[in-house]
Amino acid sequence: xxxxxxxxxxxxxxxxxxxxxxxxxxxxxxxxxxxxxxxxxxxxxxxxxxxxxxxxxxxxxxxxxxxxxxxxxxxxxxxxxxxxxxxxxxxxxxxxxxxxxxxxxxxxxxxxxxxxxxxxxxxxxxxxxxxxxxxxxxxxxxxxxxxxxxxxxxxxxxxxxxxxxxxxxxxxxxxxxxxxxxxxxxxxxxxxxxxxxxxxxxxxxxxxxxxxxxxxxxxxxxxxxxxxxxxxxxxxxxxxxxxxxxxxxxxxxxxxxxxxxxxxxxxxxxxxxxxxxxxxxxxxxxxxxx
Amino acid sequence: xxxxxxxxxxxxxxxxxxxxxxxxxxxxxxxxxxxxxxxxxxxxxxxxxxxxxxxxxxxxxxxxxxxxxxxxxxxxxxxxxxxxxxxxxxxxxxxxxxxxxxxxxxxxxxxxxxxxxxxxxxxxxxxxxxxxxxxxxxxxxxxxxxxxxxxxxxxxxxxxxxxxxxxxxxxxxxxxxxxxxxxxxxxxxxxxxxxxxxxxxxxxxxxxxxxxxxxxxxxxxxxxxxxxxxxxxxxxxxxxxxxxxxxxxxxxxxxxxxxxxxxxxxxxxxxxxxxxxxxxxxxxxxxxxxxxxxxxxxxxxxxxxxxxxxxxxxxxxxxxxxxxxxxxxxxxxxxx
Numbered sequence: 001x002x003x004x005x006x007x008x009x010x011x012x013x014x015x016x017x018x019x020x021x022x023x024x025x026x027x028x029x030x031x032x033x034x035x036x037x038x039x040x041x042x043x044x045x046x047x048x049x050x051x052x053x054x055x056x057x058x059x060x061x062x063x064x065x066x067x068x069x070x071x072x073x074x075x076x077x078x079x080x081x082x083x084x085x086x087x088x089x090x091x092x093x094x095x096x097x098x099x100x101x102x103x104x105x106x107x108x109x110x111x112x113x114x115x116x117x118x119x120x121x122x123x124x125x126x127x128x129x130x131x132x133x134x135x136x137x138x139x140x141x142x143x144x145x146x147x148x149x150x151x152x153x154x155x156x157x158x159x160x161x162x163x164x165x166x167x168x169x170x171x172x173x174x175x176x177x178x179x180x181x182x183x184x185x186x187x188x189x190x191x192x193x194x195x196x197x198x199x200x201x202x203x204x205x206x207x208x209x210x211x212x213x214x215x216x217x218x219x220x221x222x223x224x225x226x227x228x229x230x231x232x233x234x235x236x237x238x239x240x241x242x243x244x245x246x247x248x249x250x251x252x253x254x255x256x257x258x259x260x261x262x263x264x265x266x267x268x269x270x271x272x273x274x275x276x277x278x279x280x281x282x283x284x285x286x287x288x289x290x
Numbered sequence: 291x292x293x294x295x296x297x298x299x300x301x302x303x304x305x306x307x308x309x310x311x312x313x314x315x316x317x318x319x320x321x322x323x324x325x326x327x328x329x330x331x332x333x334x335x336x337x338x339x340x341x342x343x344x345x346x347x348x349x350x351x352x353x354x355x356x357x358x359x360x361x362x363x364x365x366x367x368x369x370x371x372x373x374x375x376x377x378x379x380x381x382x383x384x385x386x387x388x389x390x391x392x393x394x395x396x397x398x399x400x401x402x403x404x405x406x407x408x409x410x411x412x413x414x415x416x417x418x419x420x421x422x423x424x425x426x427x428x429x430x431x432x433x434x435x436x437x438x439x440x441x442x443x444x445x446x447x448x449x450x451x452x453x454x455x456x457x458x459x460x461x462x463x464x465x466x467x468x469x470x471x472x473x474x475x476x477x478x479x480x481x482x483x484x485x486x487x488x489x490x491x492x493x494x495x496x497x498x499x500x501x502x503x504x505x506x507x508x509x510x511x512x513x514x515x516x517x518x519x520x521x522x523x524x525x526x527x528x529x530x531x532x533x534x535x536x537x538x539x540x541x542x543x544x545x546x547x548x549x550x551x552x553x554x555x556x557x558x559x560x561x562x563x564x565x566x567x568x569x570x571x572x573x574x575x576x577x578x579x580x581x582x583x584x585x586x587x588x589x590x591x592x593x594x595x596x597x598x599x600x601x602x603x604x605x606x607x608x609x610x611x612x613x614x615x616x617x618x619x620x621x622x623x624x625x626x
Contacts, residue, residue: 039420092611094420095366099565100607102558106600226431226554233424266435270428277421278413 010138011255017144017213019251020151021206025224026231026243027158028202033237034175035188035195036086037094042101044225045108046200050074050207051216052116055123058211063126066208074204075197082196087189109221118218123211143212150209154202155244162240171195230269234276235284242284246276324483331472340471346583347482348539352560353567353575355532358489361569362501363525365415368423369430370557373533376433377403378541378551382452383445391458392465396542400534407530408523415522427554434552451548454541468542478539482576485532490572492528501525533560559586562599566606568613577615 029043050070057066085104089097124130125143132139162168173181174188182188214220231250235242253272257265276284334340352374356367380399384390390398414425437446446452456465460477467473492498504511504518511518541547550556559582567578589598610617 089608095360095565096607096611099562100604102562103600103603103607106596106603108600110594110597110600226427229424230428233421237420263440267432270432270435273424273428274413277417277425 010140011259013140013144013148015251015255016148016248017151017251018254019247020148021210021213022224022227022231022247022250023151023244024154024202024206024209025228026235026247027155027240028199028206029228029232030235030237030240030243031171031195031202032199033232034239035171035192036090038086038101039094039098039229040101040199041098041225042081042104042108043199043203043228044221044223045105045112046074046077046203046221047207047210047224048218048221049077049108049112050204051211051220052112052121052207053204054208054211055116055121055216058123058208063123063208063212067205070208071201071204074207075201077204078197078200079193081200082193086192086196105221105225109218113218120215120217122215125212129212147209147213150205154205155240158240167191167194227269230273234273236282239284245284320483320487324480327479327483328476330479331475337471340475342583342587343580344471344475344478344543346580347478347576348536348543349560349563349583350576350579351482351485351539352533352536353564353579354485354489354572355529355536356560357564357567357569357572357575358493358532359525359529360564362493362498362505363522364505365419365522365526366423366561367426367529367533368554368557368561369426369428370533370560371552371554372426372430372433372557373403373407373530374537374540374556374560375430375437375547375549375552376406377534377537378547379437379446379452381538381541382454382547385454385456386452387445389457392456392460393458395456396460396538399541400531400538403534403537404527404531407527407534411523411526411530415519415526427557430552430554430557434549437549437552447547449549451546451550454545454547456542456545460542465545469545474543477542481535481539485535486572486576488528489532492525493572497521497524536560562603566603566610566614568610568615568617570612571615571619574613574615577618578613581614 025043025047029040032038032040032043053070053073054066057069061069081104085100086097089100125146129143129146131142133142133145160168162172170181170186170191173184174186174191178188210216210220227250231246232243234250235244235246250269250272253268254265257268330343331340334343352370355373356370360366377399380402381395384395384398385392388395410429414422414429417425436442438449439446440448442448456468458464460468463473463477468477500511500516500521504516504521508518537551540551560579563579563582564575565578566581567576568574585599585602586595589595589602592598606614612620
């Protein structure tokens with residue numbers, strides 16, 4: 001066991017890179033959960049769709065264009081998802097809706113394989129970010145630093161939106177007390193359209209960002225979905241701040257586990273989930289969307 | 291009491307309230323169906339279809355188990371796979387490494403899995419429904435990771451799975467007879483009937499009433515002097531026990547356990563089957579499981595298994611809020 005490895009800058013940055021990817025995904029999931037009370041099992045599939053779309057758009061127009069275009073495309077998908085699935089089913093039990101989203105994931109998966117094939121694709125980072133940079137004396141891939149920056153930038157933007165804008169305030173209000181908010185004249189349907197679009201667009205953004213970091217392969221959605229669900233539940237259902245904290249903890253536990261106990265690292269996230277939920281059943285967060 | 295009032299409105303009356311004559315008739319029908327079912331292999335001579343039906347009713351057993359927990363307690367077990375895979379692995383480990391004969395190995399596997407459910411249940415039934423679902427999912431994933439651990443490879447076979455050498459005979463069936471569909475059928479059928487009876491009986495007893503009342507308003511039950519955690523734990527253990535029977539049957543039939551048994555997808559089959567059939571009755575999950583198994587076979591033949599399963603799940607759940615069984619019952623009642 002080499003303890004010194006644990007405190008290296010590279011490991012720290014690795015944990016942050018994983019955490020920032022999870023944060024983007026989990027905050028979208030938490031937003032949708034907060035507003036619609038729906039655990040979206042299709043989130044992993046939307047992320048995969050984003051990654052594949054990012055691959056294609058990136059080939060045509062370049063990575064930077066993909067970073068803008070794909071989230072917009074996924075926002076349109078999100079609008080369809082809200083109007084065609086969530087809204088008609090909003091009176092049904094949570095489990096029913098969750099299972100419908102699970103069914104959607106089953107549909108999106110093969111559809112994506114049909115279009116792009118099942119061979120893992122690799123995406124090159126843009127030339128500016130292709131190399132490594134000097135980071136406190138160690139060489140570190142520039143792309144991962146970019147990923148960390150975008151991840152936490154997105155979180156800040158999201159927090160700012162929730163805190164300082166009218167629609168953000170409405171979102172917090174509806175998440176806390178949907179009935180009261182509606183009585184006070186908040187149009188929850190319009191708001192939920194906005195929030196679901198945003199959540200799915202975030203999944204698309206995460207997909208594009210994941211391209212050069214991980215590889216684009218058919219199993220990517222399913223494997224990250226469970227991590228994401230753990231992050232959202234550990235963070236406190238529907239809590240954005242909690243989700244960010246949980247993603248950080250998750251990233252560190254995963255990386256530390258891989259360094260110290262490689263054979264047991266796969267168990268670490270589940271132990272985290274168990275530990276946190278037994279200690280604090282409501283998760284890290286103080287409440288809905290805060 | 292409001293909770294009990296709403297409960298009696300939605301739930302059928304307990305069996306004890308039915309007149310004695312109707313109760314005897316119900317018993318007669320139940321025993322008759324159980325006995326008649328034993329002769330299915332004589333009618334259904336195609337080994338393939340019988341095998342499919344066996345898969346259907348074994349999946350049905352698991353679905354009945356989770357349907358019970360969902361309908362009585364409002365808790366959905368995402369990690370059904372934990373209690374499908376665990377007894378399978380235990381059976382393999384007991385017969386391969388301790389050289390136990392079939393009856394002892396099977397009984398211990400069932401016992402071990404149920405004991406595991408009791409231990410973990412004591413922790414997880416305190417959680418609210420969604421965290422509960424996630425905790426059980428984590429449980430299944432943990433078991434899956436443990437089964438594929440390199441250190442446990444001699445015991446579990448790692449990613450390759452565990453091929454079992456079963457010795458002795460269970461209810462007169464040795465390993466060879468267990469692997470044949472026609473001779474395995476009676477075991478699976480009787481297990482299904484027993485499980486459905488247990489679930490039905492438990493749902494229509496005072497225990498079931500307490501569970502449903504707790505689900506409706508836990509706080510009120512608590513200050514009415516009811517303990518709310520113990521009954522829920524008991525329900526969880528019962529549900530896990532029923533699912534374990536399904537896992538054990540799968541392992542007995544195939545003499546093989548693999549990490550896939552512990553995968554989320556395995557539990558997903560049972561979960562989808564239960565919701566497609568409808569969890570409100572004992573028959574719903576079974577109907578769902580039969581439909582699901584049939585669908586998997588039909589869709590698998592086209593080569594678009596996942597796609598068609600996804601579409602079917604979305605359509606079934608969107609179109610039939612009470613599941614297929616609820617729809618049939620509504621149709622039947624309207625006709626009357």
